[in-house]
Amino acid sequence: MLAWPFRIVRNLFTSGRTRKDREKKLSRLEQSMGYSFRNKKLLETALSHLSYVNETGGNYQDSNERLEFLGDAVLDLIVSEYLFSRFNSAREGKLTRIKSAIVSRSALAARADRFHLDEFVIFSRDSFADLKRGRKSVISNSLEAIIGAIYLDGGLSAARRFVYGKLLDSGKTELGLDSLDEAKNTLLHLTQVNFHCQPSYRIVKITGPEHAREFICEVKIKERIMGRGAGPSKKEAEKKAAVQTLEQLSEMDNIEYDNETSE
Numbered sequence: 001m002l003a004w005p006f007r008i009v010r011n012l013f014t015s016g017r018t019r020k021d022r023e024k025k026l027s028r029l030e031q032s033m034g035y036s037f038r039n040k041k042l043l044e045t046a047l048s049h050l051s052y053v054n055e056t057g058g059n060y061q062d063s064n065e066r067l068e069f070l071g072d073a074v075l076d077l078i079v080s081e082y083l084f085s086r087f088n089s090a091r092e093g094k095l096t097r098i099k100s101a102i103v104s105r106s107a108l109a110a111r112a113d114r115f116h117l118d119e120f121v122i123f124s125r126d127s128f129a130d131l132k133r134g135r136k137s138v139i140s141n142s143l144e145a146i147i148g149a150i151y152l153d154g155g156l157s158a159a160r161r162f163v164y165g166k167l168l169d170s171g172k173t174e175l176g177l178d179s180l181d182e183a184k185n186t187l188l189h190l191t192q193v194n195f196h197c198q199p200s201y202r203i204v205k206i207t208g209p210e211h212a213r214e215f216i217c218e219v220k221i222k223e224r225i226m227g228r229g230a231g232p233s234k235k236e237a238e239k240k241a242a243v244q245t246l247e248q249l250s251e252m253d254n255i256e257y258d259n260e261t262s263e
Contacts, residue, residue, distance in 0.1 A: 011111065025120070032115035033146070034160050037153050042067075046145040049138065051124035064145035071148030074156070078163045079103055097194055097249065101186040102167070108140035110185075111167050117142055183242040187219070190249065197222055201238050217241040 021212040026043060037043045057239070060066075061159045081101050085097050103109060115135075118139050151159040184199075191199050205216040217237035219227040226248055229240025 029115065029117075029120050033162065034165060035150055035154070035158065037149070039153050041216055042149040042153050043146070046149040047120050047122055047142060049121055049123035049142075052122045055124040066144060067145035067148035067152075068141045069149065071144035071146065071149070074151045074159050075103055075144060075147050075163060075167075078160050079168070081160075082164065082168055097190050098246065101189045101246075104186075104189055105136050105140045106185060106189070108143050108167075109136040112139045112143045114166070117146075183246070187242045187246055190246070191221055195221060199226075199242070203237065203242065203258045219245045221245070 015237065023040075026040060027036075030043070043182060045062060046064050046067050048062060048064050049060075050060070050065055052058075053063040076099070079099050080095070083090075083099055083102075087095065087098075091146065118135065121138060121142050123138075147159055150162050184201075187199050191197055200220045202218050202220070203215055206213055206216050207216070208214045212232070214230055214232060215234050215237040216230045217234070217240070218225050219229075219241045227241045227243075227245030229237045229242070229244055231237040231240055
């Protein structure tokens with residue numbers, strides 16, 4: 001069974017649907033994204049995979065690839081601006097590591113899932129088998145294309161509001177990481193890319209009565225304790241520890257992991 005529900009249709013916008021149906025569907029996506037396009041064509045283009053454009057004999061510029069290119073640059077600027085302000089003492093290398101996790105394919109795909117973006121992308125029927133294997137790429141690229149479309153439609157301020165609200169949770173949570181999987185996946189990405197290892201989690205202490213337990217978790221990277229977290233459950237403690245480790249890595253100036261040997 002497929003784990004994702006891309007619609008196997010030749011054309012979301014013209015396959016027997018009335019214009020009213022089309023506009024209603026796009027309006028639902030706009031509502032979930034929190035942005036209403038003045039130029040609806042930009043949104044349609046952002047959702048049009050190149051395979052569909054080729055299948056229907058369209059022009060390359062009708063696909064979302066150019067918008068993806070633009071959106072990638074806009075996203076990079078906005079996230080860099082956010083991290084520059086958030087961590088005012090971190091060096092360039094640490095900011096780059098945090099940014100790479102936030103804008104990674106997996107992270108963007110997870111954010112796109114919040115408004116079911118994969119239900120709106122259109123593509124060639126013949127490409128379905130290939131695209132299902134590259135789900136994260138398809139929807140993360142489509143999300144970047146939407147960011148590019150918002151930038152063209154409403155300017156940098158509109159794109160900034162979208163990214164800040166939908167990808168960074170308005171800065172209200174630690175690095176926008178509001179789930180265990182997001183926090184741990186982000187830390188895993190950073191450690192694999194930069195330190196060539198995986199973080200290890202260990203519950204080191206349990207306190208409190210049975211009805212009000214508090215779990216304390218430690219995170220180690222190459223046998224060095226990098227973060228601790230406490231919570232009413234093991235999962236919450238692990239999340240807090242992962243987030244603290246990410247914060248710690250972003251602020252540290254001298255990390256010599258590459259010269260160490262993991263146990």
